[in-house]
Amino acid sequence: xxxxxxxxxxxxxxxxxxxxxxxxxxxxxxxxxxxxxxxxxxxxxxxxxxxxxxxxxxxxxxxxxxxxxxxxxxxxxxxxxxxxxxxxxxxxxxxxxxxxxxxxxxxxxxxxxxxxxxxxxxxxxxxxxxxxxxxxxxxxxxxxxxxxxxxxxxxxxxxxxxxxxxxxxxxxxxxxxxxxxxxxxxxxxxxxxxxxxxxxxxxxxxxxxxxxxxxxxxxxxxxxxxxxxxxxxxxxxxxxxxxxxxxxxxxxxxxxxxxxxxxxxxxxxxxxxxxxxxxxxxxxxxxxxxxxxxxxxxxxxxxxxxxxxxxxxxxxxxxxxxxxxxxxxxxxxxxxxxxxxxxxxxx
Amino acid sequence: xxxxxxxxxxxxxxxxxxxxxxxxxxxxxxxxxxxxxxxxxxxxxxxxxxxxxxxxxxxxxxxxxxxxxxxxxxxxxxxxxxxxxxxxxxxxxxxxxxxxxxxxxxxxxxxxxxxxxxxxxxxxxxxxxxxxxxxxxxxxxxxxxxxxxxxxxxxxxxxxxxxxxxxxxxxxxxxxxxxxxxxxxxxxxxxxxxxxxxxxxxxxxxxxxxxxxxxxxxxxxxxxxxxxxxxxxxxxxxxxxxxxxxxxxxxxxxxxxxxxxxxxxxxxxxxxxxxxxxxxxxxxxxxxxxxxxxxxx
Numbered sequence: 001x002x003x004x005x006x007x008x009x010x011x012x013x014x015x016x017x018x019x020x021x022x023x024x025x026x027x028x029x030x031x032x033x034x035x036x037x038x039x040x041x042x043x044x045x046x047x048x049x050x051x052x053x054x055x056x057x058x059x060x061x062x063x064x065x066x067x068x069x070x071x072x073x074x075x076x077x078x079x080x081x082x083x084x085x086x087x088x089x090x091x092x093x094x095x096x097x098x099x100x101x102x103x104x105x106x107x108x109x110x111x112x113x114x115x116x117x118x119x120x121x122x123x124x125x126x127x128x129x130x131x132x133x134x135x136x137x138x139x140x141x142x143x144x145x146x147x148x149x150x151x152x153x154x155x156x157x158x159x160x161x162x163x164x165x166x167x168x169x170x171x172x173x174x175x176x177x178x179x180x181x182x183x184x185x186x187x188x189x190x191x192x193x194x195x196x197x198x199x200x201x202x203x204x205x206x207x208x209x210x211x212x213x214x215x216x217x218x219x220x221x222x223x224x225x226x227x228x229x230x231x232x233x234x235x236x237x238x239x240x241x242x243x244x245x246x247x248x249x250x251x252x253x254x255x256x257x258x259x260x261x262x263x264x265x266x267x268x269x270x271x272x273x274x275x276x277x278x279x280x281x282x283x284x285x286x287x288x289x290x291x292x293x294x295x296x297x298x299x300x301x302x303x304x305x306x307x308x309x310x311x312x313x314x315x316x317x318x319x320x321x322x323x324x325x326x327x328x329x330x331x332x333x334x335x336x337x338x339x340x341x342x343x344x345x346x347x
Numbered sequence: 348x349x350x351x352x353x354x355x356x357x358x359x360x361x362x363x364x365x366x367x368x369x370x371x372x373x374x375x376x377x378x379x380x381x382x383x384x385x386x387x388x389x390x391x392x393x394x395x396x397x398x399x400x401x402x403x404x405x406x407x408x409x410x411x412x413x414x415x416x417x418x419x420x421x422x423x424x425x426x427x428x429x430x431x432x433x434x435x436x437x438x439x440x441x442x443x444x445x446x447x448x449x450x451x452x453x454x455x456x457x458x459x460x461x462x463x464x465x466x467x468x469x470x471x472x473x474x475x476x477x478x479x480x481x482x483x484x485x486x487x488x489x490x491x492x493x494x495x496x497x498x499x500x501x502x503x504x505x506x507x508x509x510x511x512x513x514x515x516x517x518x519x520x521x522x523x524x525x526x527x528x529x530x531x532x533x534x535x536x537x538x539x540x541x542x543x544x545x546x547x548x549x550x551x552x553x554x555x556x557x558x559x560x561x562x563x564x565x566x567x568x569x570x571x572x573x574x575x576x577x578x579x580x581x582x583x584x585x586x587x588x589x590x591x592x593x594x595x596x597x598x599x600x601x602x603x604x605x606x607x608x609x610x611x612x613x614x615x616x617x618x619x620x621x622x623x624x625x626x627x628x629x630x631x632x633x634x635x636x637x638x639x640x641x642x643x644x
Binding site: 143321323324 | 426433453618624628
């Protein structure tokens, strides 16, 4: 048991420690004191209520994309297509948000969110059924679907859905009644953050207390055993892909209706991939996901200010994110522990 | 749009995809799906521009680009083979990390964002004399051949032999198909995988050098524009066979060429840009269904 705790904490701490070392080394190389910079990031992202709001606002899309990723990863399904589902879901919600009559009022919220969830679900159902039925490698299919999503949404916002009023690459604004309410104006923190927390909580409940969530975890641990106890592996795979698409789509809708209010070419600056880093860092655990999302939200919101005032390039955030992703999947901790056990048995 | 022009630009646009795909397919034959090709192309392009400007030699620039990317590939491989990182997530992480590092260097060292211009960057030379230009149809394409393009196509036609008829080729394929057998006969399968990833890095570095030095002579953060993934698409489409993969690369290069032309003809460029990805998706479905049918028989 104690070794389990030890290996888990190594697993959580390793990517953080390594990314701190790497980014610290980069900062040292340019003659900055890493501790000063990290301190500055901390005060810039959590220093006062306004900054906390900015951090949470930046964390909002990551809550969705991280949950969507975690749903699949814990089942051993390497779905890297959350980014694409986030995009198509977001565009679906935005499209309805400006085409449906404004007189629908509050009814626009459920309609837009349902449409986004549906489109996201269909989007990831495709690689899900391909994996379950024909064993089409889900990594490549979802990766390709990301590019296809970027292309389709890019085509739509530059063509059929282009706003007649403003320049390039944007759709018209959605009706003002369809804006998600701001929680702490003037900050951009919006009700999408609360929806995100609800999604994380629902995910936690699904993992712990529902048969489907248990089956998902089981096929992630051992497919042969799952089959032996009567779990349909194909059905579970399709199920987690659909759920992932639903969450990613809702995330796109929340981001669109709360933050952007329109769809543009840069709708998602890689939220799907940052969400992956968050899910990995949080080890697919709901609390871990919330903390990870806030951490990356803090980096994103503080990064801009840091660049402005201390001249440190914003790319530092990407360096940290990339390092976290690589070292979150490294199994150093587990390997060393397993080896110890192995030698103990041999003795 | 004349056929000569189409040939020239298809040939040039194919080369970076082709180089990256050749490295990637060897890597995949050894059992590693290299999602980090994009990162290594980008770093290769960056190194190529810096070194070309500093040394006034395209050859040293290409070599430096290839070697630096090979080192990155080797380090990346260690996280997969020794520390057992998931190769997909680590590869995506590498792409973000390298893009971040290069962006950081651009703005900190060179005080510029996005694009790096260096003085006196030496471009890749034309190998054949200009006189070839006179030959009808294929003349201009021949005249515009650069060393890396020739190297890429030589590789395409050597690789099948190297992979099937040499000891190292056999090792690589055995490692990918049956790692436990490789280990059982006393080969160091992890070292073979590391070498294949370094090899993929080497070629991705050359691909980046070609992107930077074929005609532009500068580095841009968006220079690779997903070509590492197109290369991935190509060797998936060509099922890791050099000749078939090269044909896929040619097709993607041709699409890249026509994209600009079709745009002026009124076709939406974004939709043309997604064809490689769509084709890979369809090819994957097709091959998987066929494999399943075979398995059933």
